[in-house]
Amino acid sequence: MQPDVPSTAQAAEAGKSEVSAVRKFLLSRGNSALADRVFHVLMVVCGLSIFGIVILILAELVERSNLAWKTVGFKFFGNLTLNGSFWDPVNGHFSALPFVYGTLVSSFLSLLIAVPLAIGLAIFLTEMCPKLLRGPLAFITELLAAIPSIIYGLWAFFVLVPLLREHVNPLLIKYLGWTGLFEDTNPTGLGYFAAAVILAIMILPIISSLTREVMTAVPHSQREAVLALGATRWEMIRMGVLRNARIGIVGSVILGLGRALGETMAVTMVIGNTPQISKSLLDNGNSMSSVIATEFTEAVSDLHRSALIEIGLALFVLTIIVNGLAQLLVWAVTRGAPARVN
Template sequence: MADRAFHVLMVLCGLSIFGIVILILGELVQRSQLVWQAFGFKFFSNSTFNGSYWDPVNGHFSALPFVYGTLVSSLLSLLIAVPLAIGLAIFLTEMCPKFLRGPLAFVTELLAAIPSIVYGLWAFFILVPILRDHVNPLLSKYLGWSGMFADNNPTGLGYVAAAVILAIMILPIISSLTREVMTAVPHSQREAVLALGATRWEMIRMGVLRNARIGIVGAVILGLGRALGETMAVTMVIGSAPEIHKSLLSNGASMASVIANEFTEAVSDLHRSALIEIGLALFVLTIIVNGLAQVLVWAVTRGTPPRAN
């Protein structure tokens, strides 16, 4: 009897996860019906009213600049964080002296525990001035011809600032998970590659990284999930402008930041419904990212387990 009750309890615990997801999805869908009826799919299209994507006063709303800002800042943060995180994981696992390994790993994991508002304050007072006075002018001077770093923003806020702080925030997540995966690779793999005359780098590349590739992809996807949903730190440095710019130095806004900025001050039911619709889109985007993660893992492994050769 006790075993049966325990089994039922565990099943309920497992099914509760599905219940929570369904409740969240149902509430978001219900609360966003007003804007869906007003705009339909045009809510996510390139539609403007008097040159503005987002005009609460006149009741015109388009989520396109927020989707754009979220994707740009998140993907740019991955470009910055992934090489650093994998390099850090390789150093800690394969090259770091024993006396330094523990403290360095502890500090790395400590970064993940820092509240996002603290990251936002640091970015606003330290990172943004550095970007404004030193980094952005150089990017604008030497790469402005590409259009991606044109029109240097005098405030220092923008997509680049958001991407850098996001990269710092997701770095410990990707690095820690990558290190755990690399640690799980059997030492026999390393010894076999070295016995064949491989250099240390070749051993790491063929004996460790190749076997750990599935876990590394998963770590990167988890980092992307954190970047997509980050709110406070991004809100403080992205500029909060509902616009689309090619230049990464321009002000922008993300899906999470516009909800944080405007939800408590929504001027109408339609405005509030538009913000909830953005929340629903962010929820769906998270599901899509996880689906793409499965496709990406299959593309890397072709459905086969990691092999030593």
């Protein structure tokens, strides 16, 4: 027995009843000009609140770091040493140079490790992965991005650092020690390299997920056109997909860099927390975020606290610049313009 299908007349009658109900509601509400203006003001306040929060944070950091800025000046980011020490709170000598160095070294080294793996994972998920495996693998990748940083830090301290100390670092010292970047001077396994590896694991799902979304946005006609010209699968991916998605991929890498620059707990637990500059990546070091986390509660002088806040100000400005650049690049590739083959 066939189910009852509404006739055209019944559908028209239902539509009229809905229109009538909406008309009755609009007539019964009275004058809505005031409510519309209130709604408009509330939405504007919500939109401007983001700018207000950023300005308040920036103003507070500038005010709290004013003492260090007046005392040290531009030398705060230079080589201000006392008896070979960059950071000497007891004697009132402060230099952020080792922390800036540690932040940049660990962050960019993590990019060198994570970017090839992330792009390879994105290519596999987008172009080569079986449908049954694509969903679970994509879910696990995104799940990695949701794990708290303290969990990464604990895992790195108890699992990753012993693994590097016993198996990876000896190989690096044996085969790459001649470069000076992997000298056998730190038997603990902590240092720049350990921090870079855990950062690479943390930013890998971010870069991979964004890269996969950008690659998915490339029209299938691009792939078909390249294959129709006789290209292999790798040539199709390289010329038809990666070439069109290159700006978005760069944006995802910069977003990953922004996460690496501001990471605190995981880096604090494995970098060694020593305010020094060393050529060897296996030596202990420190970062801008980790020195704030470890010393702020123990700072006893106003100048010491002000110096730590000035480091936070520098990190805040750097993060804003990096994320702004990433958003600009991502917008450039996702603004709706069709992809082109150059």
